Amino acid sequence: MARNTKTASDNATTKIELANRLFFRLYQCANMLHKTGTRAVEAEGITTQQWAVLGALSRPAAKEGMSIGDLARYLMVSRQNLAGLIGRMERDGHVEILPDERDRRSRLVTMTDRGRHVWHVLAQPKIRAYYDQVLADFSINDTTHALHYLLKILDNMKRIDEGAPDVDPDRNI
Numbered sequence: 271m272a273r274n275t276k277t278a279s280d281n282a283t284t285k286i287e288l289a290n291r292l293f294f295r296l297y298q299c300a301n302m303l304h305k306t307g308t309r310a311v312e313a314e315g316i317t318t319q320q321w322a323v324l325g326a327l328s329r330p331a332a333k334e335g336m337s338i339g340d341l342a343r344y345l346m347v348s349r350q351n352l353a354g355l356i357g358r359m360e361r362d363g364h365v366e367i368l369p370d371e372r373d374r375r376s377r378l379v380t381m382t383d384r385g386r387h388v389w390h391v392l393a394q395p396k397i398r399a400y401y402d403q404v405l406a407d408f409s410i411n412d413t414t415h416a417l418h419y420l421l422k423i424l425d426n427m428k429r430i431d432e433g434a435p436d437v438d439p440d441r442n443i
Contacts, residue, residue: 296423310400314392315362319355321397324364324389327381335368335378364388 307318316324326332326344338356342349356379359365364385370376381389405413 306404307400310396311393314388314396316364316388316393320359320364321393323352323355323359323379324381324385324393327365327379327385328389335370335380337370337376337378341379359385 304318307321311317311321322345323341326341327336336344338349338352341356342352345352356365356367360367363382365379366382367377367379370378408416
């Protein structure tokens with residue numbers, strides 16, 4: 271019986287240590303994505319946060335634009351921080367905010383022609399090259415497995431977030 275208790279305790283300790291290492295590595299990856307990803311597209315006048323916004327707005331589902339609330343939910347960031355980011359992107363001519371024709375009280379964020387040019391012509395080749403560098407030693411199978419496990423973690427985090435009081439985890443956006 272004592273042996274089973276010791277094994278369970280050892281397993282719990284190992285699980286905590288591995289979790290700590292995993293989440294620390296995720297934190298480091300997020301920071302390095304911001305640093306090296308921004309460096310990859312900075313000549314186009316965008317950051318990784320702006321890259322995410324342009325990517326979200328470039329999807330067929332967002333052809334008519336997205337409300338700031340919907341965009342914030344899609345990117346999993348706060349509306350307040352996204353509003354500041356959208357303001358800078360609007361100033362730079364990458365996006366515009368227009369009234370929603372279906373609901374005049376609502377406003378939609380859409381990509382401008384300049385934003386589409388920056389995204390499709392200038393940034394995309396650099397983003398693809400960045401992906402190639404970062405995933406150079408990953409097989410398709412490796413990438414599929416990594417994506418699978420990240421999605422599992424994300425799903426669990428979403429479950430935790432549901433019903434929790436709003437906290438601003440994206441202060442740096």
